[in-house]
Amino acid sequence: MTTGEFALRTDGVGKRYRKGWALRDCTLALPAGGVIALVGPNGAGKTTLLRLVVGLLAPSTGTVEVLGHDVTASTSRTLARIGFLAQDHPLYKRFTVAEMLRFGRACNLRFDQGLAEHRLAKLGIPLDRRTGTLSGGQQAQVALALALAKRPDLLVLDEPVASLDPLARHEFMQVLMGAVAEGDVTVLFSSHVVHELERVCDHLVVLDNGRVTLTGDIDTLLTEHRLLVGPRTATGPERSGAVVETVHSERHTTLLVRDGALPVAPGWQARPVALEDLVLAYLRRPGVDVTAVGAA
Numbered sequence: 001m002t003t004g005e006f007a008l009r010t011d012g013v014g015k016r017y018r019k020g021w022a023l024r025d026c027t028l029a030l031p032a033g034g035v036i037a038l039v040g041p042n043g044a045g046k047t048t049l050l051r052l053v054v055g056l057l058a059p060s061t062g063t064v065e066v067l068g069h070d071v072t073a074s075t076s077r078t079l080a081r082i083g084f085l086a087q088d089h090p091l092y093k094r095f096t097v098a099e100m101l102r103f104g105r106a107c108n109l110r111f112d113q114g115l116a117e118h119r120l121a122k123l124g125i126p127l128d129r130r131t132g133t134l135s136g137g138q139q140a141q142v143a144l145a146l147a148l149a150k151r152p153d154l155l156v157l158d159e160p161v162a163s164l165d166p167l168a169r170h171e172f173m174q175v176l177m178g179a180v181a182e183g184d185v186t187v188l189f190s191s192h193v194v195h196e197l198e199r200v201c202d203h204l205v206v207l208d209n210g211r212v213t214l215t216g217d218i219d220t221l222l223t224e225h226r227l228l229v230g231p232r233t234a235t236g237p238e239r240s241g242a243v244v245e246t247v248h249s250e251r252h253t254t255l256l257v258r259d260g261a262l263p264v265a266p267g268w269q270a271r272p273v274a275l276e277d278l279v280l281a282y283l284r285r286p287g288v289d290v291t292a293v294g295a296a
Helices: 046-053 097-107 113-122 136-149 166-182 218-224 275-284
Strands: 006-017 020-031 034-039 061-066 082-085 154-158 186-191 203-208 211-217 225-231 243-248 252-258 269-271
Touching: 006 046, 006 186, 020 046, 020 203, 020 211, 034 046, 034 166, 046 061, 046 154, 046 186, 082 136, 097 113, 097 136, 113 136, 136 154, 136 166, 203 218, 203 275, 211 218, 211 275, 218 225, 218 275, 243 275, 252 275
Parallel strands: 034 186, 034 203, 082 154, 154 186
Antiparallel strands: 006 020, 006 061, 203 211, 225 252, 225 269, 243 252
16 A cells, blocks of 8 residues: 555445434545454444445445455455454354355455464464364454455454453454564554554544544544543533533533643643543434444
8 A cells, every 4th residue: 555545535425224323424534554453333324334445335325445446346356455344253164264265366456365374373273173163353353364364454353252252352352463463464453442453553533423434544533532521510611612512510610622732710620531432422422323224
């Protein structure tokens, strides 16, 4: 990927199923390089967006551009640059691990079987075991090894650790971050567990009710937002347009504001905001219900 290239650009993207809209007015420009977190509750539209990105769905409105190409018109060579790992880690359960690797090599233009074998050997996963007899964590690692062996420029992960225990989640994330450090790959990673993403992600997209409610570089977002704590009041300081959320206690009012480094009003204190608290505040904001259906 060239410097400055976008991994993903969407313009007014919407996806409608028979019962309603799963995604509406989605416009994004996500940079190449690093790890992008796609965050939102179940039913927010995350899976729908990811399936649009990898070409499994076609948008009802708008355009999806991946790695500089319209995904609906992409050739096999363009799609070969995209790796995808679904939440259920789909594997042929009666295949051995070695057979899964041979299958991956047969289906992908630039599949690196040696790389996959090396990763699995480091994890102690035998190639002669049937995948259906492996633990959930081992199955996830085999699926990740298959996805990385495509040598993708963009790796799309849909809730890949949702069904794993804490140790398996930690091991999965370690392998993933090692792969990011070793190669020129952009990762788009969806989850509704924010605290697991804060230490590994560079960019954030918050999706709720089928709409993007917040997006940006994580460090920049945390710098732009802060908590203001002061005496209980109905209005707070004169910055109403910058207030994301207001919380009252018996004696105090806490405002989450997006105002950069504006001076703090007398009687008020500024505090930094954690990423999880920032995301939850945006998810609690009143929004337009687009009747998200069929989306995860």
